[in-house]
Amino acid sequence: MSRQRAPRSTKEHENNLSIEAEFLQSAGSFKDCPTDEVPEIAFVGRSNAGKSSTLNRLVGRRALARVSKTPGRTQLLNFFNCDIGARLVDLPGYGYAKASRKQQVVWNTLVDQYLNKRTNLIAIVLVTDARHALQPFDLDMLRWVEDRNLFLLLLLNKADKLKQQEKAEVKKRVDAATASLGSDRISTLLFSAERGTGAQSAIAILQNLKKRLLQ
Numbered sequence: 676m677s678r679q680r681a682p683r684s685t686k687e688h689e690n691n692l693s694i695e696a697e698f699l700q701s702a703g704s705f706k707d708c709p710t711d712e713v714p715e716i717a718f719v720g721r722s723n724a725g726k727s728s729t730l731n732r733l734v735g736r737r738a739l740a741r742v743s744k745t746p747g748r749t750q751l752l753n754f755f756n757c758d759i760g761a762r763l764v765d766l767p768g769y770g771y772a773k774a775s776r777k778q779q780v781v782w783n784t785l786v787d788q789y790l791n792k793r794t795n796l797i798a799i800v801l802v803t804d805a806r807h808a809l810q811p812f813d814l815d816m817l818r819w820v821e822d823r824n825l826f827l828l829l830l831l832n833k834a835d836k837l838k839q840q841e842k843a844e845v846k847k848r849v850d851a852a853t854a855s856l857g858s859d860r861i862s863t864l865l866f867s868a869e870r871g872t873g874a875q876s877a878i879a880i881l882q883n884l885k886k887r888l889l890q
């Protein structure tokens with residue numbers, strides 16, 4: 676008689692969350708985006724904040740999305756199919772071309788059109804460098820997401836560059852700012868795409884999104 680395996684403990688299970696993803700396509704203009712029948716989660720943030728690295732970390736692949744030391748690496752909208760009932764979309768970074776304040780709001784036309792016209796957008800993963808969190812761009816995004824009633828996962832990335840106390844301080848400051856919006860659709864995590872800090876919690880939140888959307 677074969678011995679039955681004991682069920683995995685909840686804790687063990689929680690430590691093994693993963694997202695399977697594969698590249699679908701790139702789009703250099705809004706009309707080139709894939710059909711919009713699948714919900715989408717967009718990775719947004721300043722250039723060099725680590726959007727592509729974060730996406731790679733969450734799907735457990737080193738180089739699915741392109742990463743570079745040179746800001747401005749991601750210049751197209753890159754779409755990835757995955758197994759959480761939504762596509763992931765890696766967007767070009769904001770703030771690359773030494774943009775003026777006005778441009779900061781307008782950003783680049785492609786991203787602007789995507790964010791404002793894409794009907795199947797359900798959530799934003801806002802990737803910000805934890806050392807420079809809540810700059811005007813992040814604040815604009817928070818308000819925008821709030822107006823649109825989207826889900827927001829705010830990742831305080833590069834937490835590996837901060838000391839323990841600095842991490843606690845930035846988390847507290849950001850939590851206070853998001854709490855003032857009074858939304859139950861915003862989550863904030865200390866994160867490191869490089870080390871994997873926060874990745875399990877982020878995956879759990881993303882996996883839960885579709886369920887929450889149907890509530």
Ligand SMILES: Nc1nc2c(ncn2[C@@H]2O[C@H](COP(=O)(O)OP(=O)(O)OP(=O)(O)O)[C@@H](O)[C@H]2O)c(=O)[nH]1
Nearest residue numbers: 722723724725726727728743747748749768868869
């Ligand atoms: N120390 C550290 N470095 C990171 C982390 N995440 C990303 N980086 C580095 O930051 C740089 C930019 O990373 P990308 O993932 O290309 O950033 P991006 O936001 O996609 O950049 P654009 O596509 O130009 O907008 C690379 O050199 C990464 O190795 C992190 O958690 N910790």
Ligand SMILES: [Mg+2]
Nearest residue numbers: 726727748749
């Ligand atoms: Mg990128």
